[in-house]
Amino acid sequence: MTYRTALAALALLAAATGAGASDSERARNLAATCANCHGTNGSPAAGTAMDPLAGRDRSWTLNKLNGFKDGTQQATIMHQIVKGYSDEQLELIATYFAMQTAGGAR
Amino acid sequence: MMPLDRRRFLLAGTAAGATALLPACAGGTRAGGHVVVVGGGYGGATAAKYLRMWSQGRVQVTLVERNPTFVSCPISNLVIGGTKRMEDITVSYDGLRSKWGVRVIQDEVVAVDAAKRAISLKSGGTLAYDRLVLSPGIDFLWEQIPGLAGPEAQAAIPHAWKAGPQTVALRRQLEAMPDGGVFAISVPKAPYRCPPGPYERASVVATWCKRNKPKSKVLILDANDDVVSKKGLFVKAWEDLYKGMLEYRPGSEVKDVHVASRTAVLEFDKVKADVLNVIPPQRAGDIAARSGLKLVNNRWVEIDWLSMEAAGTPGVHVLGDAILPAPTMPKSGHMANQHAKLAAAAILELLAGRAPSPDPLVMNTCYSFVDDKSAIHVSSVHRYDPATKVVQPVKGAGGVSAARSEQEGRIALDWATNIWADMLA
Numbered sequence: 001m002t003y004r005t006a007l008a009a010l011a012l013l014a015a016a017t018g019a020g021a022s023d024s025e026r027a028r029n030l031a032a033t034c035a036n037c038h039g040t041n042g043s044p045a046a047g048t049a050m051d052p053l054a055g056r057d058r059s060w061t062l063n064k065l066n067g068f069k070d071g072t073q074q075a076t077i078m079h080q081i082v083k084g085y086s087d088e089q090l091e092l093i094a095t096y097f098a099m100q101t102a103g104g105a106r
Numbered sequence: 107m108m109p110l111d112r113r114r115f116l117l118a119g120t121a122a123g124a125t126a127l128l129p130a131c132a133g134g135t136r137a138g139g140h141v142v143v144v145g146g147g148y149g150g151a152t153a154a155k156y157l158r159m160w161s162q163g164r165v166q167v168t169l170v171e172r173n174p175t176f177v178s179c180p181i182s183n184l185v186i187g188g189t190k191r192m193e194d195i196t197v198s199y200d201g202l203r204s205k206w207g208v209r210v211i212q213d214e215v216v217a218v219d220a221a222k223r224a225i226s227l228k229s230g231g232t233l234a235y236d237r238l239v240l241s242p243g244i245d246f247l248w249e250q251i252p253g254l255a256g257p258e259a260q261a262a263i264p265h266a267w268k269a270g271p272q273t274v275a276l277r278r279q280l281e282a283m284p285d286g287g288v289f290a291i292s293v294p295k296a297p298y299r300c301p302p303g304p305y306e307r308a309s310v311v312a313t314w315c316k317r318n319k320p321k322s323k324v325l326i327l328d329a330n331d332d333v334v335s336k337k338g339l340f341v342k343a344w345e346d347l348y349k350g351m352l353e354y355r356p357g358s359e360v361k362d363v364h365v366a367s368r369t370a371v372l373e374f375d376k377v378k379a380d381v382l383n384v385i386p387p388q389r390a391g392d393i394a395a396r397s398g399l400k401l402v403n404n405r406w407v408e409i410d411w412l413s414m415e416a417a418g419t420p421g422v423h424v425l426g427d428a429i430l431p432a433p434t435m436p437k438s439g440h441m442a443n444q445h446a447k448l449a450a451a452a453i454l455e456l457l458a459g460r461a462p463s464p465d466p467l468v469m470n471t472c473y474s475f476v477d478d479k480s481a482i483h484v485s486s487v488h489r490y491d492p493a494t495k496v497v498q499p500v501k502g503a504g505g506v507s508a509a510r511s512e513q514e515g516r517i518a519l520d521w522a523t524n525i526w527a528d529m530l531a
Binding site: 025026028029030032033035036037038039040044045047048049050076077080081082083084085089 | 463
């Protein structure tokens with residue numbers, strides 16, 4: 001199954017339960033704030049040295065993000081950016097990227 | 107309490123969760139519609155792509171852009187500094203057409219009828235929309251520099267603050283400048299497009315002069331009382347790299363120019379230059395001003411931060427440099443791209459008859475070169491605050507580079523490649 005169908009199912013679920021913006025959409029929106037540097041849906045453009053995030057294990061991304069937050073992971077800029085997101089938001093982002101196909105499939 | 111949706115979503119990130127979630131049906135809750143996007147820059151191009159991508163093609167998108175190709179303002183200072191060419195900062199709209207199914211029209215919007223939900227095109231004809239996205243960038247307050255009123259004056263004293271022919275014109279003037287000449291650049295009072303941009307430009311021009319016209323001088327005439335962005339890092343670079351060549355003059359607002367003698371007229375002084383690069387004060391792009399939108403101080407469009415909808419004009423969403431900025435939010439290409447994603451998500455909810463997300467978040471990173479290889483950055487994260495109804499900078503997040511570095515110079519170029527792809531590919 002693709003993450004897309006999962007998201008669609010989750011959106012349906014949210015609509016059925018009368019929730020506001022569903023967590024799948026919140027995750028999508030939050031992850032899109034990373035795309036300027038890390039590529040649409042976490043697949044950076046060829047020839048750039050940015051970390052690909054699409055298809056990474058959720059725990060890999062969370063470890064990295066938490067490392068930026070507590071200073072154990074070296075960074076030029078990520079240690080500043082990551083502090084703008086709550087732990088819950090980082091979890092949603094890591095989950096979203098785990099569901100993407102590396103290489104930028106639509 | 108963790109809602110059911112969140113548990114399911116977080117579970118779906120694991121392999122077991124993914125199989126458990128095989129859907130019986132998909133889609134169906136998202137409505138279609140037609141969105142017209144005006145302006146194919148960092149904001150508009152991103153909005154067009156993300157509306158198509160996130161609606162899985164259900165929402166039709168027409169992008170109206172007056173130029174045949176996208177030309178980036180970020181990195182354009184390196185064209186002026188001679189290390190990049192125009193083709194390096196030019197990207198086609200073909201990806202939006204062929205990969206994302208955006209209808210791209212090369213035209214200009216002359217009027218918006220928000221009541222009838224239609225726009226008029228310069229070439230004739232109208233386009234109806236369900237939702238309109240205006241990403242018009244900036245236009246200049248020429249009346250504040252009377253000598254620059256005509257097109258000849260604007261060609262002779264280029265601003266190069268919209269990338270394109272003006273960028274080329276300024277580069278040519280720099281190349282033609284005699285060794286020992288003065289390159290003067292003026293900075294308008296904040297807010298203006300790209301706060302660190304003038305200082306970056308002065309720095310890369312100084313790099314080029316050091317190598318090619320070492321007797322020359324680079325002069326920054328700043329209308330502000332101090333360096334507006336990345337102050338410590340710029341001042342250190344100027345001290346370390348361009349001492350004796352680059353001079354910074356705060357509180358030096360250009361009030362007028364004498365075009366023939368390339369002279370900038372300040373309140374109490376006149377400055378004659380060989381190349382005069384006046385960046386005039388700015389406001390929201392003409393079409394925003396002509397659409398009956400509420401402008402603050404006659405300059406910037408006030409918006410609702412949950413949807414980017416213009417205050418008092420339902421159905422019209424405004425992005426990028428044209429808006430009244432939230433506290434500490436810069437007018438940058440990166441920010442416009444983030445506005446576009448916020449707006450795209452909200453528009454899809456609104457088209458489906460739902461409320462937009464109540465807690466949007468946007469962030470900014472902005473790189474500036476201080477020589478031909480080294481760069482510095484500033485970053486910030488802005489989260490919606492229900493009390494003030496504005497996105498506010500998150501305390502403790504963001505910051506600037508520890509020091510300039512070639513590593514950040516490489517990252518800056520990668521940033522450009524990736525954001526251009528995020529908008530257009």
